[in-house]
Amino acid sequence: MDWEIVIGLETHAQLSTHSKMFSGASIAFGAPPNAQACAVDLALPGVLPVPNRAAIERAIRFGIAVGARINRRSVFARKNYFYPDLPKGYQISQYELPVVEGGTLEIPVGSGTRVIHLTRAHLEEDAGKSLHEDFHGATGIDLNRAGTPLLEIVSEPELGSAEEAVAYARTLHALVRWIDICDGNMQEGSFRCDANVSVRPRGQTRLGTRCEIKNLNSFRFLDLAIRHEVARQIELIESGGRVVQETRLYDPDRDETRSMRSKEDAQDYRYFPDPDLPPLWVDDDWMARVAAALPELPAACRARYQSDWGLSPYDAATLTQSRDLSAYFEAVVHSLGATDQAKLVANWVTGELAAALNRDSLEVANARIGALALSGLLRRIVDGTISGKIAKDVFDAMWTDGAVTPGAADDIIEARGLRQISDSSELESIIDAIIQANPAQVAEVRAGKEKAFNYFVGQAMKATRGKGNPATINAILRARLTA
Amino acid sequence: MSDPVPLGLVATARALAARELSSVELTGALLERIACANPVLNAFITVDPEVSLRQAAAADERIARGDAGPLTGVPVAHKDIFMARGWRTTCASRMLAGFVAPYDAHVIEQFDAAGAVNMGKLNMDEFAMGSSSESSFFGPVRNPWDITRVPGGSSGGSAAAVAAGLVPAATATDTGGSIRQPAALCGVSGLKPTYGLVSRYGMIAYASSLDQAGPIARNAEDLAVLMNLMAGHDRRDATSLARPAEDYRRDLQRTLKGLRVGLPRAYFADGMSPDVRAGVESAIAVLRRLGAEPVEVELPRVELALPAYYVIAPAEASSNLSRFDGVRYGHRAASYGDLADMYSRTRAEGFGPEVRRRILIGAFVLCHGYYDAYYLQAQRVRRLIAEDFASAFEQCDVIAGPTSPTVAFALGAHADDPLQMYLSDIYTIAPNLAGLPAMSIPCGFGVHGLPVGLQLVGNYFTEARMLGIAAAFQRETEWHLRAPAAMTP
Numbered sequence: 001m002d003w004e005i006v007i008g009l010e011t012h013a014q015l016s017t018h019s020k021m022f023s024g025a026s027i028a029f030g031a032p033p034n035a036q037a038c039a040v041d042l043a044l045p046g047v048l049p050v051p052n053r054a055a056i057e058r059a060i061r062f063g064i065a066v067g068a069r070i071n072r073r074s075v076f077a078r079k080n081y082f083y084p085d086l087p088k089g090y091q092i093s094q095y096e097l098p099v100v101e102g103g104t105l106e107i108p109v110g111s112g113t114r115v116i117h118l119t120r121a122h123l124e125e126d127a128g129k130s131l132h133e134d135f136h137g138a139t140g141i142d143l144n145r146a147g148t149p150l151l152e153i154v155s156e157p158e159l160g161s162a163e164e165a166v167a168y169a170r171t172l173h174a175l176v177r178w179i180d181i182c183d184g185n186m187q188e189g190s191f192r193c194d195a196n197v198s199v200r201p202r203g204q205t206r207l208g209t210r211c212e213i214k215n216l217n218s219f220r221f222l223d224l225a226i227r228h229e230v231a232r233q234i235e236l237i238e239s240g241g242r243v244v245q246e247t248r249l250y251d252p253d254r255d256e257t258r259s260m261r262s263k264e265d266a267q268d269y270r271y272f273p274d275p276d277l278p279p280l281w282v283d284d285d286w287m288a289r290v291a292a293a294l295p296e297l298p299a300a301c302r303a304r305y306q307s308d309w310g311l312s313p314y315d316a317a318t319l320t321q322s323r324d325l326s327a328y329f330e331a332v333v334h335s336l337g338a339t340d341q342a343k344l345v346a347n348w349v350t351g352e353l354a355a356a357l358n359r360d361s362l363e364v365a366n367a368r369i370g371a372l373a374l375s376g377l378l379r380r381i382v383d384g385t386i387s388g389k390i391a392k393d394v395f396d397a398m399w400t401d402g403a404v405t406p407g408a409a410d411d412i413i414e415a416r417g418l419r420q421i422s423d424s425s426e427l428e429s430i431i432d433a434i435i436q437a438n439p440a441q442v443a444e445v446r447a448g449k450e451k452a453f454n455y456f457v458g459q460a461m462k463a464t465r466g467k468g469n470p471a472t473i474n475a476i477l478r479a480r481l482t483a
Numbered sequence: 484m485s486d487p488v489p490l491g492l493v494a495t496a497r498a499l500a501a502r503e504l505s506s507v508e509l510t511g512a513l514l515e516r517i518a519c520a521n522p523v524l525n526a527f528i529t530v531d532p533e534v535s536l537r538q539a540a541a542a543d544e545r546i547a548r549g550d551a552g553p554l555t556g557v558p559v560a561h562k563d564i565f566m567a568r569g570w571r572t573t574c575a576s577r578m579l580a581g582f583v584a585p586y587d588a589h590v591i592e593q594f595d596a597a598g599a600v601n602m603g604k605l606n607m608d609e610f611a612m613g614s615s616s617e618s619s620f621f622g623p624v625r626n627p628w629d630i631t632r633v634p635g636g637s638s639g640g641s642a643a644a645v646a647a648g649l650v651p652a653a654t655a656t657d658t659g660g661s662i663r664q665p666a667a668l669c670g671v672s673g674l675k676p677t678y679g680l681v682s683r684y685g686m687i688a689y690a691s692s693l694d695q696a697g698p699i700a701r702n703a704e705d706l707a708v709l710m711n712l713m714a715g716h717d718r719r720d721a722t723s724l725a726r727p728a729e730d731y732r733r734d735l736q737r738t739l740k741g742l743r744v745g746l747p748r749a750y751f752a753d754g755m756s757p758d759v760r761a762g763v764e765s766a767i768a769v770l771r772r773l774g775a776e777p778v779e780v781e782l783p784r785v786e787l788a789l790p791a792y793y794v795i796a797p798a799e800a801s802s803n804l805s806r807f808d809g810v811r812y813g814h815r816a817a818s819y820g821d822l823a824d825m826y827s828r829t830r831a832e833g834f835g836p837e838v839r840r841r842i843l844i845g846a847f848v849l850c851h852g853y854y855d856a857y858y859l860q861a862q863r864v865r866r867l868i869a870e871d872f873a874s875a876f877e878q879c880d881v882i883a884g885p886t887s888p889t890v891a892f893a894l895g896a897h898a899d900d901p902l903q904m905y906l907s908d909i910y911t912i913a914p915n916l917a918g919l920p921a922m923s924i925p926c927g928f929g930v931h932g933l934p935v936g937l938q939l940v941g942n943y944f945t946e947a948r949m950l951g952i953a954a955a956f957q958r959e960t961e962w963h964l965r966a967p968a969a970m971t972p
Contacts (some may be wrong), residue, residue, distance in 0.1 A: 039586055043806040045579065046566045046588055046685040048720050076800050082826055141810065177806020198647050270849035272858060275692035277721050361575070 001238070002202040005230050006210075007195055008119075008157035009164045011172055012150045014056045014126070014184040014190040020147035021125040022049030022448045022458065029188045037143035041128075043087035048276050049142045051076070055149035059099045059123050060180035060282060060290045062151060065179050065297055066118055068103030070287055076123075080270040084141050093152075095271045098122035099280060105155075105175070106311065107167040107297055119154040126150050151181065157196065157207065160186070161228040164361055166219050169193055169249035173219075177295075178298050178323045178401055184209040192217045197229045199237070208233070209243040213250050213257055218352060224453055225250035230259050301326055309342035319349045324350070331371035335406070348378060352392065355398050369395070370404040376407035386413060386420050390466055415455075422469040424476065427460070432475050434459045445481045453477065488964045489966050490514065491701035492557060492651040493708055499546060499556045506546070506556030509552050510600050512541035513558050517649050523630055528563045528621050529571045530603040531953040532772020538600045545598050551707060555598030560650045562641050563604035564611055564691055565696075566685040567591045568603070574687045575609045575619035578807045578814045578833035588685020589717045590654055590696050602650050609835045610804065611689040612663055613637050614907040615897065616835045623894055626669060627967040628933055635665030635907075639866075641699045648966060652700040652709055652730040657687060658693045659792050659912025660886075663923035667886035670925045672953065672963060673699040674706045677919035677943050679724035682717030688803040690796035691722075702963050703924065703953035707731040710946060726944070734951030740774035742952065745879030750910055756889045758929025762912040763885045766926035769959055770883065780875040780882065787864045788913035791920070793905060794848050794861035795916070801845025807833060807962035808939040831954030840901065869917040875881070876942045881952060885910050885925040886936035914940045924953045925962035934962070 020027055023040035040047045063070045077095035100121035106113050126148040129139035150308075153172065159165045173191055176182040184191050192337040193216045198208035213229055228250070233243050248257040273279075296319040305316040319329045332345045352372065357367060370378075379395055380386045384392065397412045413419055421427055433443055434456060444452035460473045487498040488509075498504055514532045519927050521527050535558070542556030566572050566584040568591075573579045586597065594601065609618045616624040616639025624639040625649040625727055626632040634643040640654035642665035655662045657675035666673030676698045681696040688694060698709035710731040717723045735825030744767065755763070809815035816828035834842070848857035875882060888909060897904040914921035919940055926937035937956075940948040957963050 042811060043583070044566075044585065044684075044812070045572070045574070045687045045806070048684055051719050080802050080805060082805065082808060084808075084810045084822070087806060087811060089808060090802050268851045270802070270846060270851075270854075272798060272802070272849050272854070275690070276688075276721075416785060 003199045003230075003234050005160055006157045006198045006200065006207060007159040007226060009159065009165060009168060010196070011153045011155075011169065012126075012196040013153060013172075013176045015055045015149040015151055015181055016183050017054040017058070017149055021052050021055055021123065021149035023147050025147065029185075031144055031454075032139065033142035034144060035103060037128075037146060041143050041202060043089075045354070048108065049092060051277060051280065052149055055101065055123060056280065056282070057290055058149075059121060059151050060287060061099035061179050061181055061294060062121055062153070063103065064287070064291050065175060066100075066103030066105055068100045069120060070101055071097060071101060073097065074099040074122075074280045074282075076280065077271045078274045079458045081267050083127070083130075084139060085130045085143070085146065087128065087143060087146055091125060091127065092277070093459055094122035095142035098339065099282065105389060106170055108169045109167060111166060111313070114164070115163055117156040119156055121151055121153045124152055125152050126264070128252075137249055141290045157198075157210075159438050164228070165195060165226055166223050169219060169222055169251035169314050169337050174321050178320075179294060180323075186217050189217055191467065192435075193222055195226055195229075197226055197233070198243070199230060199233045208253065208481075209245050209370065209408065211243065211245065211413055214247055214429055216250060220376060220378045221250055224252070224255055225257060228255060232257065232334070238246065249318045295323060298326075309339055311342060311346055313452045315343075315346045315350060319346060322364065328364050328371050329369070332375045335372055335375035336382070336461075338379055338382065341443065344378060344381070348374065352395050354476045356395075367468075368399045368402045369408075370405045373403035373408040380409055380413060384420060384422055384469060387466070387470055390418050390420070418467060420469045421464050421467050422472050424472060425469055427464070427472055427474055430463050431456070431460055431473065431480060432479070434463065435480060453481065486512075486648075488558075488651045488721040489701070491647045492554075492705035494551055495651045496557050496708075498503055499580075500551065501851065502546070502774075506539035506542040506558075507536060508779070509556070510558050510602070513602060513649060520647055520649060522764075524625050524627060524643050524647060524649075526606055526624055526640040526647065526649065527560065527603045527623050528575065528606050528619075528640070530575045531570065534569070535600055535602055537553075542598045542600060545890070549909065550621045554594070554712060556600060557652075558602045558650050559652050559654070560605050560641070560644055561591065561594075561654045561655060562607055562638055564607060564687045565591050565654060566657055566687070567601060567824075569606070569667055570586055570604055572604065572687075573587060574611070576619055576833065576835070576838070577620040580620060580814065581877065582813055586685065588817045589682035589719065590713055590813030591685065593712050593715075594654075605638070605644055605653055608637035608661075610687070610800070611637040611656060611694075611836050612800070612813060612841055614660065614664055614904050615819075615892070615894075616640060616643075616665070617894060617898070618835050621626050623896070626933075628670065629891065629931060632893055632933070633668070633896075635668035635887070635891065637661040637665075637674075638699065639665045642666050642671055642673065645669070645671045645699050645701060646967060650867075652698060652705055654696060655699045656689075656694055656696045657701045657911075657915065658689050658695075658796060659915050660908040662697050662699060663812060663886050663911050663936065663938060664908060666923040667938075668891040668934065669932030670965060671699055672706055672922065672960070672965075673697065674703055674710065674922040674925045674946065674950070675914065675920060676710065676714060676946055677724075677920045678915075678945070679722050680714045680726075680944075681921075682715070682720040682723045684719040684723075688799075690799040690943060692799060693792075693796060695915070697702055699804060702957050703950045704732065704735055706953070707735060707947070707950045708924070710950070713793070715859075731947045731950055734947045735954040737768060737948075737951040737955070738774060739952060739955050742770075742775040743771055743879040744775045744777050744884040745780035745875055745877065746777050747780050747785065747882060747884060749785050754888050754906075755885050756929070756947070759885050759887070759889060759935050762935030763883075763931060764929030766956070767883060769956060772810075773955055773959060777950075778879050780878050782871045782875055782913070783867075784864065784867045784871050788868055788916055789866070789905065789909055790806050791861040791864040791916060792912045793844070794857045795865065797841040797845030798849050798858050799845070801842045803903055804834070804838070805874055805908050809833070837901070865916045868913055872917045872919060872940075872942075879923060881944075881945070881949060882939050882940040884940075886938040887911075890929040890931070890933035890935060892950050904906050909936055920946050920949060922949055922953060924956060925965070927958070927962055928965075934965075
């Protein structure tokens with residue numbers, strides 16, 4: 001049977017505020033257990049929540065970035081359940097009226113794109129952590145994370161494969177970092193996904209029964225977990241079974257999902273508006289101020305690279321993976337002062353630079369070659385001082401030494417004598433010597449063997465130790481050998 | 484040295500300022516009185532003479548330095564619902580029987596900063612749930628006018644302590660009448676301010692949208708002075724209102740001429756006992772004599788207040804009290820099996836029957852499938868009641884009526900009948916639902932010589948005017964000056 005896969009993602013993005021959603025405690029990662037849990041986080045008797053304006057502002061920023069509706073009035077609600085790492089016995093979230101509703105995200109699919117609709121995004125607080133391993137016969141509770149501000153972003157069930165789900169997650173991940181609302185650190189849990197997965201025979205309109213896979217904190221696990229879950233569901237149905245609605249956990253060590261709780265055990269969370277918190281009002285003025293402070297969004301940036309600078313959709317997408325990368329790229333282009341060379345810059349940034357960053361596990365912000373320095377190097381390719389091949393050697397030298405000034409490339413070119421030989425008379429005498437020394441190959445060229453022509457190019461480059469201007473060498477050889 | 488305490492807070496402050504006595508002398512004398520009376524009244528859960536005397540000594544130094552405020556050195560006691568750093572803070576529950584507060588409530592900070600002396604923590608109904616102060620884990624409070632009777636609740640300890648002259652004033656809280664009803668039953672004055680005027684930070688929550696702190700004292704002027712201290716914006720409470728400070732004493736001398744006093748037909752129908760009716764009607768006659776003009780007003784849906792309250796308050800309470808789970812602080816069952824067993828044993832042991840009842844009611848009305856029929860419906864009723872008051876206040880400046888349908892009842896009278904107990908708050912609940920200010924002042928004595936209270940309900944933020952009405956009434960009457968015979972020092 002032909003199966004259609006239907007996936008919706010719920011993503012928790014930890015908001016990059018200084019303090020918690022409803023208390024003044026720090027949210028910095030890695031503090032000793034409970035060092036960052038204040039009276040409010042501990043849910044001492046009598047304490048009250050106070051909403052963090054910076055967190056709300058980040059939610060608004062996200063809503064504007066995805067073209068969503070920002071609700072003028074939204075409501076914080078209590079989700080009631082007992083668990084030791086949930087100090088109040090309820091989580092403050094948003095239920096019926098979230099701050100952000102609707103919106104879209106354009107994701108790359110194959111060589112094109114797809115528009116995925118968002119259901120909503122709402123503010124909530126994280127729970128603490130239960131430490132089951134650290135204590136013998138007891139569970140430790142660390143409330144440092146309790147109260148950390150989260151934006152839960154819910155997609156419509158519109159993703160049709162693990163690839164699309166990953167593309168969506170990557171695009172969302174890039175966006176939340178781009179607009180600076182989340183550091184996107186997946187190892188520390190700052191960005192994690194729950195996947196709702198179901199399958200149905202292609203053509204059936206009714207959705208199949210879904211399973212929710214919780215807490216996927218890497219793109220790889222997201223991909224593997226969905227693939228595994230899809231296979232499990234199809235196999236189950238095809239062998240006459242029935243999918244049961246439940247929550248499942250992905251075990252990366254065994255590459256399988258296993259049941260955590262079924263719908264029958266699903267709790268009644270007894271949601272109701274939190275009486276400690278008045279409705280959240282977002283007025284036009286506040287929205288306008290947030291909108292004004294937003295950077296150009298990646299989608300607009302991509303469109304501009306293609307229309308103004310003639311980049312391919314692929315290059316445009318690669319260069320807008322992060323705001324730092326895009327800023328670096330644009331700085332090089334502008335410093336070069338030649339937007340018609342944007343394609344050359346794109347090739348270097350996505351090629352040599354990306355490879356070097358990757359090799360040294362560096363972020364672009366910490367690149368060992370600054371944008372001005374790279375522009376200084378590329379300028380020498382454009383003006384013919386060095387060839388692209390030599391430029392790669394200069395790049396490596398700059399990377400090793402560290403280069404920030406526009407003149408860094410020139411210094412290396414001078415110090416190592418790498419300046420390209422473009423002087424025709426100098427090259428002509430070198431080439432004439434080679435021709436005289438290789439009469440057999442001259443005959444082959446004259447007989448029409450292109451391979452033999454390339455032999456002469458190679459000899460000329462060798463004789464100039466790579467510094468001969470390839471275009472000039474070509475022209476001289478053509479003139480000498482084919483005349 | 485003459486004893487200023489039965490004369491009230493302002494009289495006490497004046498005596499201290501005039502150096503007629505020191506705060507240490509006064510505090511010491513009151514501690515002795517408390518030590519004598521408390522075994523009978525059980526108004527205090529915790530007394531710490533050492534701390535109180537230390538604060539009194541510090542206050543005396545301030546007075547000597549000429550650095551004293553209006554309340555420096557004045558002894559005040561606090562309902563045991565307020566967190567007070569270093570003090571055991573129990574909310575009258577076994578759940579918190581050994582809990583020492585690590586921080587101060589906003590209200591406590593205000594009193595500390597003013598240099599008031601904390602005389603101890605006052606008994607109450609467990610988690611402020613009750614109308615008789617009998618549900619306390621530390622035993623029932625007794626009414627100083629008749630120790631076989633209840634003082635009302637939930638702020639029974641606050642009202643009893645002031646009535647017995649153990650302190651000139653006390654803090655209290657009111658969710659459905661918990662300041663006004665005990666004030667009425669103990670013959671003292673109490674004010675529940677407009678919701679949002681006094682910060683709830685550090686006040687253990689019962690029903691967050693209804694809870695409001697306020698003072699209990701001997702007269703209107705004392706209440707005004709206490710309001711000047713307690714009211715004010717606090718960023719730690721998101722429901723605290725940011726309003727310019729006001730002087731609640733400003734209308735104390737104002738005439739009642741032309742004042743329109745609304746008499747809701749619903750408040751004067753059946754249900755009020757004859758002695759209470761007599762007291763309230765004579766009070767209205769006094770107001771009329773002072774120039775006020777009674778007008779009949781309608782509160783057509785106020786009879787729905789009680790059922791709406793007993794949905795909303797338990798719903799909020801069921802969630803507010805979830806934090807008492809035995810994990811981080813408070814009572815934890817000595818033995819248990821798994822986690823679920825730890826929770827259920829801890830909470831079954833830690834909470835008394837009335838608290839458990841309200842948690843169960845609250846959890847039920849919030850359940851999926853019942854939420855609309857109960858919780859949402861109750862919220863709708865709540866809005867309608869607020870609208871009723873809004874239209875009534877188009878015709879009058881203040882509403883008057885009984886605080887409680889009866890005078891103080893006997894201990895145990897409603898032990899087997901919670902509904903009868905709930906009816907005790909029939910007149911006081913509606914202002915909480917609407918968020919309106921309301922107060923109770925003594926207006927006579929009913930059967931067995933027990934005090935009767937007059938309830939005044941004002942429009943939002945009219946506390947100063949209401950205190951002015953109460954002050955005019957108290958200049959004309961002397962009900963508020965009476966003290967229970969056995970307790971007169």
